[in-house]
Amino acid sequence: MIEIQRIRERKEEVLEGLLKRNIDATKEVTQILTLDQEWRSQKTALQNLEAELNTISKKIGQLFSKGKQAEAQELKTKTAELKTSVQAVKKIEEELENNIQSLLFSLPNVCTTEVPKGKDESANEIIEEKGTSPSKEAAAIPHWDLAKTYGLIDFELGVKVTGAGFPFYRGQGARLQRALVSYFLDEAVNAGYEEYVSPLMVNEESGKGTGQLPDKEGQMYYMPADDLYMIPTAEVPLTNIYRGVLLPDANFSIKLTGHTPCFRREAGSYGKDVRGLNRLHQFEKVEIVRIETPENAETALQEMLSHVKHLLESLGLQYRVLRLCGGDTGFAAAITYDFEVYSAAQEKWLEVSSVSRFDTFQSNRLKLRYKDENKKSRLCHTLNGSALALPRIMAALLENNQGPNGISIPECLTRYTGFKTITNNT
């Protein structure tokens, strides 16, 4: 949620940042400012009435204790009148506040100045590309066929037991999955992130805190019997650890990591994009989350980008880094960098990581603050990124490392897999 303060003080900057997303919010912002002014005057009026009521009530108490019943009764009739006006003003004040809130909730985050303007992924900027991939001839077979040949992943079995998008991994496939999780977690811990095992379901409050609710509830699996949501990413439980927290000083840099399955309904997805591991309802991911002062946020972002690059390089994958345009940037993010790896067999780039700065958008909803040097409460900045999401990494590894004698495993993983090559085990 954008801070109302920011809209009051730097309206132009807010409008410009939203324009990056092709959103002209002039109407909403003007409306917010008008309502805000009205709300403040009603609030003042309300508080004055309440103050008066409090004074009289106190007086009544004093009169009663002195035994002056008659005078007390007289004052009582006066309060009745006051009370009805308090209630009336309160109702107006609350209504105004709700309207402002829902307008603020409807606005996405303000994009930073580096974010290119644009409607969709065609306007994304490629800012870096690194590594090489095998030729189409050398890596001809797509991962869904390799997975079958080598008995690594069983999609049909998943359909039988649950439904499409819920595959079984087995044998060396399961082991490779576990190896990737361990490797990514170890690397994150080595980089100073504290490892958490988190709940896989969250309550409504948490969904709101990170911005999944109320806008994107169709993306999450919901359990009405218990009013809980399956997490679409570890970002939700990890960031919500700090919901409602007031850090005592500016001397912090909080780094969290966690491995979780992620559950996404992916309503509306179809076609060849969903083939094999490309788009699943349940997949594994290692997430990194940071909570920083505004001053340190950009440095933290750069560190996270380097961390992801290091992972991809150690796996020997060709990758490129995109700076997403406004229209492709998620609702809550101020700026997002996507990492894509190249799949030779599919002849296309697959998104494997997304690293974002949220500035105060999440912390404003979370009420996550710290005390600055002047003992003033300020909102923290939050950041997060995938490091990494497994399925497409697995797809690229299988496809790009296939050979006549099996699929070779990158060296950094062999101590986790216990094998160097995937051989036919069906």
Next chain:
RNA sequence: GGAGAAUUGGCAGAGUGGUCGAUUGCGGUAGUCUUGAAAACUAUUGUACCGAGAGGUACCGGGGGUUCGAAUCCCUCAUUCUCCGCCA
């Protein structure tokens, strides 16, 4: 799942309808004393919002209600603890 008890400021813990934003202790901060420290003493010490300011309003687990007035009474939800049951 059943029965009972509880939830108050950083922590401990008073407070059962009126001057209680809340006794007190510990802790924190500042000062006095001291070469320095400790001890002792003194002062200070929650959050958010409205207001140019003076000041005001709200908050005693969450929400609602009764009342001129609620930490205190009522309803409801959540959480914790104890006992029983079940269980990886």
